[in-house]
Amino acid sequence: MTTEAPVAPGRIVLLTASHRVSPGLLSWPAWQTLHAADQVLCADEGHPQLPYLREAGVGVEITAPTAQELVDACAGGRTVVVLPSGEGDQALTDGLARLAGSGRVQMPDLELLPGSYDLPGARLLDLVQVMDRIRLECPWSSQQTHKGLAKYGIEEAYELVEAIEDGDRDELREELGDVLLQVVFHARIAQEGREEDGAEPFSIDDVAATIVEKLIHRHPHVFGDERAETPEDVKAHWLRTKAIEKQRDSVTDGVPLGQPGLALAAKLAGRVRTAGLDVPLPAGEGIGYELLALATRAEAEGADPEAALRAAARAYRDAIRAVESQV
Structure with missing residues (x-):
């Protein structure tokens, strides 16, 4: 009496690729697997990888198999590669999980093969794409200008500083995103070059290249x-x-006069000290000149007068709340 050799279950390879990486740029293991596969399936006839696979001689069948059909296609030790299509992938993987859990089906080996990985900063591409769409389709965003958004840049910067001083990491991450949004938003407006007649357009890529x-x-x-x-x-x-x-004529050139007073005074004092100039403080009476002297002293001692005053003000706020809680 002879016994038949068990039929090899075969192999299912789910090939993933990042949409943030140019199509066709796949890892060497991915290309090896694609060329050696018995079948390559894809449910999306517009999949961006298809032209590059066909150019490389990899035949792709446009079909959306069920989990059972995919298992059957692997019978006899065959290898089937499935390209992700986005829609329907969850149903396929759920179906494979149900078949495996039933215990009634001899399942093929299942492998998840990353064909490409996101590079650091790749999610910034998503932000640019989302901003493009919002600028085109949102009634409010589509009408914004550099001048109209200026106040939000100031607000977001202050909220970022507050998150840093609070030591709140979750808040810090969110506020950094809000500041980054301002950069991308302004760059998207500038790309259109429509705010000022004759303005030279520039994009977020130009901004990044400059810095x-x-x-x-x-x-x-x-x-x-x-x-x-x-x-x-x-x-x-x-x-x-x-x-x-900058070819500036004065060490004060480029110091924004619209910043908070303590920060302005400290910035000017820092420019003077770095340049090695001996500039006496202007003589005068009143709280403004006293604050100026305090700000220059703080800068000379390596302290940020704005941050120091905010810390003291926060302590004052806590004291106020303590008194209120007793009333």
């Missing part, structure tokens, strides 16, 4: 041959480079 170029140029100790042993060396070189780039 990348600036960072490389101002960090020759990282990207070049110069040396910087201390943070002070780095700051001194940064300021020298900025002075050459």
